[in-house]
Amino acid sequence: MKTLFTRCYEQRLAALCLFAGLSWSAQAAPTGPAGSVLTLTGQVIDASTHEPVPYASLSVAGTPAGTVADALGRFQLKVPAQYSHDSLRVVLAGYRTYTASVQDFQQQACPTEAPCVVALVPQPVQPxxxxxxxxxxxxxxxxxxxxxxxxxxxxxxxxxxxxxxxxxxxxxxxxxxxxxxxxxxxxxxxxxxxxxxxxxxxxxxxxxxxxxxxxxxxxxxxxxxxxxxxxxxxxxxxxxxxxxxxxxxxxxxxxxxxxxxxxxxxxxxxxxxxxxxxxxxxxxxxxxxxxxxxxxxxxxx
The missing domain is CATH 2.60.120 (Jelly Rolls)
Structure with missing residues (x-):
């Protein structure tokens, strides 16, 4: 069976990723009879310096939901409602992995009418x-x-x-x-x-x-x-x-x-x-x- 990599080579096509502007809130938006989608937007920061942390990876384990923060640590992650009890992971080399259920993350990191904030703790590295x-x-x-x-x-x-x-x-x-x-x-x-x-x-x-x-x-x-x-x-x-x-x-x-x-x-x-x-x-x-x-x-x- 051909993989996406092989198909891309044969067809000479590249995917175009369209990114909507951040709405700086956590909200559930209906998607029709199948259910709703929770849209989490916010920023990843360093827990020690409170400076933005660029390009951290965010994903919900075992699901298609995932993204990468931008150069200012900002992200927008869309999570189908059926995955609200699954684990959200925020990962970047040099930091401890942040893990919480999507539901807990929304309650703890996403104040009402404010952006979600993920504070990554630096991971000490032996010289x-x-x-x-x-x-x-x-x-x-x-x-x-x-x-x-x-x-x-x-x-x-x-x-x-x-x-x-x-x-x-x-x-x-x-x-x-x-x-x-x-x-x-x-x-x-x-x-x-x-x-x-x-x-x-x-x-x-x-x-x-x-x-x-x-x-x-x-x-x-x-x-x-x-x-x-x-x-x-x-x-x-x-x-x-x-x-x-x-x-x-x-x-x-x-x-x-x-x-x-x-x-x-x-x-x-x-x-x-x-x-x-x-x-x-x-x-x-x-x-x-x-x-x-x-x-x-x-x-x-």
């Missing part, structure tokens, strides 16, 4: 030890760094929260130094992404309950960067992978760039790539393909 390891050092590139024998693939839409990921596995203890990806074509003026590194669960899909990076890492891709490899230096984070550990290196779209297309390289491979079509949706494995995402690691011997 990274990035000292040069003793002994022999071997650098390897994992994933897909080959410039040849690649074909362009459309990023599967332009709604915030969509992700594409490449699994990698290390044989020896290693530090993750760099992640790169090759932009085949970009017709947006710009696109704004977050890099996520997740451990793989037993079913081979990312475990989003655990962000391995201690802080958010963002990258802006401009139209002028098409046909170039974009590189992200991660040495400052001192992220160490243990022998045999499998992780997913993922790119998540967090901005709303309007209409346009973004194409990453894609290769035929023996493994698989990973796709997520919405902020709250499940991960899909696409066999025999590899995303044009590569990771450089330093093996510690």
């Amino acid at each position: 990274a030890d990035v000292a040069q390891p003793a002994g022999r050092v071997v650098r390897r590139t994992l994933g897909n760094a080959d410039y040849l024998q690649t074909v362009p693939q459309l990023f599967p839409g332009n709604a915030p929260g969509i992700q594409v990921g490449q699994p990698i596995r290390v044989k020896r203890r290693a530090q993750l130094e760099e992640v790169s990806f090759l932009v085949a074509r970009c017709t947006y003026e710009y696109a704004f992404f977050r890099l996520n590194v997740y451990p793989l669960a037993a079913d081979g899909r990312p475990n989003e309950q655990r962000h391995l990076l201690p802080a958010p890492v963002y990258v802006r891709v401009d139209r002028s960067e098409q046909a170039q490899r974009v590189r992200l230096d991660l040495r400052q984070y001192g992220l160490t992978l243990e022998p045999g550990q499998e992780v997913a290196v993922c790119l998540e779209l967090v901005s709303k760039p309007g209409s346009g297309e973004l194409e990453l390289t894609n290769t035929a491979a023996n493994g698989f790539l990973l796709e997520k079509y919405s902020a709250s949706g499940p991960w899909t494995k696409v066999d025999n393909y590899g995303a044009g995402i590569a990771a450089t690691v330093t093996e510690l011997r």
Whole structure:
């Protein structure tokens, strides 16, 4: 069965995400005989500084309801009424995950005639030890760094929260130094992404309950960067992978760039790539393909 990623590539279409203006209130709006929709609008802030926290992910577990806050922490989340007792999660690397039922969230975080406020508590992070390891050092590139024998693939839409990921596995203890990806074509003026590194669960899909990076890492891709490899230096984070550990290196779209297309390289491979079509949706494995995402690691011997 074809996936959305494959269909997008074949049809050469990109989704257009239309975002309505924030109404700065929490309200239930009728949607017809099937029931009602609770519209939660508000802002994510830092519990310590009270400053806006950009691009936090909001989702209702096990449902289609989800979104990503904007650069000022503002969000609008539509939740069908039948999910009012399900868990709402607000997640961002570097902060403790906020969890509450939708109903409790509305009562506690959404005062009458005022915006909802989510105060994320900073998660203390042990300072990274990035000292040069003793002994022999071997650098390897994992994933897909080959410039040849690649074909362009459309990023599967332009709604915030969509992700594409490449699994990698290390044989020896290693530090993750760099992640790169090759932009085949970009017709947006710009696109704004977050890099996520997740451990793989037993079913081979990312475990989003655990962000391995201690802080958010963002990258802006401009139209002028098409046909170039974009590189992200991660040495400052001192992220160490243990022998045999499998992780997913993922790119998540967090901005709303309007209409346009973004194409990453894609290769035929023996493994698989990973796709997520919405902020709250499940991960899909696409066999025999590899995303044009590569990771450089330093093996510690």
